[in-house]
Amino acid sequence: MSPGEIRGFFLADGVFMNLELFPNSEPRNMLEFESVARRQGFQFIAGIDEAGRGPLAGPVVAAAVILPDGLMLAGVDDSKKLSESRRNALFEIIMKEALTVGVGISPPCLIDRINILQATLRAMESAVANLSASPDCLLIDGISKTSLNIHQKTIKKGDSLSLSIASASIIAKVTRDRMMEDYDRVYPGYGFAGHKGYGAASHMAAIAALGPSPIHRLTFRGVKEHAPDTED
Numbered sequence: 001m002s003p004g005e006i007r008g009f010f011l012a013d014g015v016f017m018n019l020e021l022f023p024n025s026e027p028r029n030m031l032e033f034e035s036v037a038r039r040q041g042f043q044f045i046a047g048i049d050e051a052g053r054g055p056l057a058g059p060v061v062a063a064a065v066i067l068p069d070g071l072m073l074a075g076v077d078d079s080k081k082l083s084e085s086r087r088n089a090l091f092e093i094i095m096k097e098a099l100t101v102g103v104g105i106s107p108p109c110l111i112d113r114i115n116i117l118q119a120t121l122r123a124m125e126s127a128v129a130n131l132s133a134s135p136d137c138l139l140i141d142g143i144s145k146t147s148l149n150i151h152q153k154t155i156k157k158g159d160s161l162s163l164s165i166a167s168a169s170i171i172a173k174v175t176r177d178r179m180m181e182d183y184d185r186v187y188p189g190y191g192f193a194g195h196k197g198y199g200a201a202s203h204m205a206a207i208a209a210l211g212p213s214p215i216h217r218l219t220f221r222g223v224k225e226h227a228p229d230t231e232d
Helices: 031-037 084-097 106-113 116-129 163-186 201-210
Strands: 045-051 060-066 101-107 137-141 151-155
Touching: 031 045, 031 137, 031 151, 031 163, 045 116, 045 163, 084 163, 101 116, 101 163, 106 116, 116 137, 137 163, 163 201
Parallel strands: 045 137, 137 151
Antiparallel strands: 045 060, 060 101
């Protein structure tokens, strides 16, 4: 087994802290929220996170991940804290070790039509729908719940506190980054492969010079000013 595939199991020490009863308590490990859910009777617990809420171009991508009970994955953390090479390596491990992984995508046109929050929730709902097993509990990064009729718990900074959510964070981030690298070849000149659609100075200069591409978010500041026939 390679160093990137170190596995183990969380062994209960006989003391259980129920975070539903103590919401201000910090989890002791990355499986604490999953342990709470299992003690409450849930079996298929999906961690959910997204990538791409802030960029000026490209889709917002969400992922849902159900891990085997007790599985530990060394190095899994909030995708933003990891190097690109580490994210890519962990992506492959998660895809191999997870019980099921689902991905949902909301394109820029949907983001412009219903706003970024609603488009993000749509992507999360699609990610859950694309799981091969139906979850009975959702652990969602952030503060917004989906419209799904499934038990849900939102967790601020959940991608740093829950292994399932952190795994979803990596799947969503790597999936979106690869999409933006593909878009860089389709729409050259904007530098999508480098900044991934975020508001880098070089990106802003390209929008001003070339105008928005078909994957730009026309309702976002920094883009709408350069969109044709756009009213303030």
